Amino acid sequence: MTSKNEKLLGFAVAVVCLAVGILSYTVVPAKAPDLPVRVMFHALGGNVLFDHQTHSDAYNLECDDCHHSHKDGQSEKPDACGACHQKDGEYRRALGEKGFFDHKVHSEDYGLECAQCHHDYVEGKPGGLEPCGDCHLRDSGDESILSYMDAFHQQCIGCHEEMGLSPGKSECAGCHTPRKKIEAFHNQCMGCHEDLGAGPGEADCKTCHGY
Amino acid sequence: MSATPKLTVSYAPFWHNGSRISKKSCNIFMASLLAVVPGVYQYGVPALGVVALSVGSAMMWEIIMNILTRRPISIGDGNAAVIGMIFAMLLPATAPWWIVVIGTCIAIVIGKHIYGGIGGNPFNPVMLAIAILMLSWGKILDFNAALASYAFNFNAVYPLTLMKSFGASAVGGISLKDLLMGRQIGGIGATCGIGLIAGGIYLMLRGYIRWEIALSFLAGVGVTALCFNKVNPVYAGPGIHLLTGYTLVGAFYLITEDSSSPVNFIPMMIYGAGAGILTVLIRNIGAHVDGVVFAILIANLINPLVDKIRPKTIGEVITHA
Helix, strand or coil, rough: CCCCHHHHHHHHHHHHHHHHHHHHHHCCCCCCCCCCCCCEEEECCEEEEEEEHHHHHCCCCHHHHHHHCCCCCCCCCCCCCHECCCCCCCCCCCCCCCCCCCCCHHCCCCCCCCCHHHHCCCCCCCCCCCCCHCCCCHHHHHHCCCCCHHHHHHHHHHHHHHHCCCCCCCCCCHHHHHHHHHHHHHHHHHHHHHHHCCCCCCCCHHHCCCC | CCCCCEEEEECCCCCCCCHHHHHHHHHHHHHHHHHHHHHHHHHCHHHHHHHHHHHHHHHHHHHHHHHHHCCCCHHHCCHHHHHHHHHHHHCCCCCCCCHHHHHHHHHHHHHHHCCCCCCCCCHHHHHHHHHHHHHCCCCCCHHHHHHCCCCCCCCCHHHHHHHHHHHHHHHHHCHHHHHCCCCCCCCCCCCCCHHHHHHHHHHHHHCCHHHHHHHHHHHHHHHHHHHHHHCCCCCCCHHHHHHHHHHHHHHHHHCCCCCCCCHHHHHHHHHHHHHHHHHHHHHHHHHCCCCCCHHHHHHHHHHHCCCCCCCCCCCCCCCCC
């Protein structure tokens, strides 16, 4: 083949390849599957490749085994992983704006301790627990986030008891000063007292309020 | 009469043996299809797009550089097409178009033409391009992330990542036969072991690549991996190292590039084996998942030095003629 013919062939190959390449990228772009096959999470400790097939085949897991607690109650389909576990590596704050995250499910169903999630969020304090008050404010304005007081009563107090930390169930005054203690007793204690038939109940005002 | 020493090689007339660069390029191009076609079959149209755009854009950059440097149009020799094809072999099928175009630009402009064109480049142009892309846009060349949307009927985790993160036990279940048949994820033309080996054997038998370099590279990888494995079984054996990542495509299409490799027997053996040893060192105790790219670039660096080990010059130096 002469040099001239080689050059012509070269031009032809270049034009055809460019045309095929441009057409392939524009007409038949790579489309994402309807359901995620594998998901790459960029975690603090490195990238983690999550393979749905391995979890369903090797571990015999059904979709709902993992996706059950995140349903919004309106859709039969499980929520996308990215609804909570963001791909860009940023943690969604606990009890985020949609309130999907459920502490109770994660602690009871998955056996997670608080510190397994709340371990390294404090800037400049590696390994330190995140202060509860960072999320649970007195009034956050977000119905999905419990107030500091409700969070402690519903979620923290059990761990405090187990770990011997203060305040516990018998140390109301640890938080509730005399004035607050009255409010606490009236709002929260009396119901249990009634149920257990112990201590001052609703009909025993005089036990505390003497003449 | 001039007293300048002159080198007498032989006497005229000379006879051209008929070999042409275009013929060599055509053979390498065709041989590479043995590995590329299975890759396109596996990944579909997106892979075809990457390959076509890579070849086309490499030739386009060649023409542009020919015009800018006022040199004859050289796409007829097929070298740019081969660079584009080999570059595409290393990319994931989901590589975005701009990565392909930038990569071929680096390979042709920086890797080849800045040094004067074909035959003048000290580094393999494709290796230079892929190394710059790896350092600049590493996530795009992360095969696990890039191919996450593909469903396969095999364990679709990049074997070298498994090996790097979890040791030999993690890749213990992967059969070498599967790797040979391309049942692994990776570059479009870097996974089908049987196609790469067939193409490599053809090119070696025809003399288009030097068997000394290709085989010494594979021997370097195999022996080093075996040593690591024998000393500490946490490191994978030679089979996995030889059939995963860029090892085979490196042995037959990358390290054998003419301009950046030596021409004498002993230098070729040192060059190939050295790159093979470096590959496994980088994989096992280095920072990168695959060591082929940087191993070959480092070998390119030592090429001029090792090529000084050569036989006595043929001919004689005379002081008068």
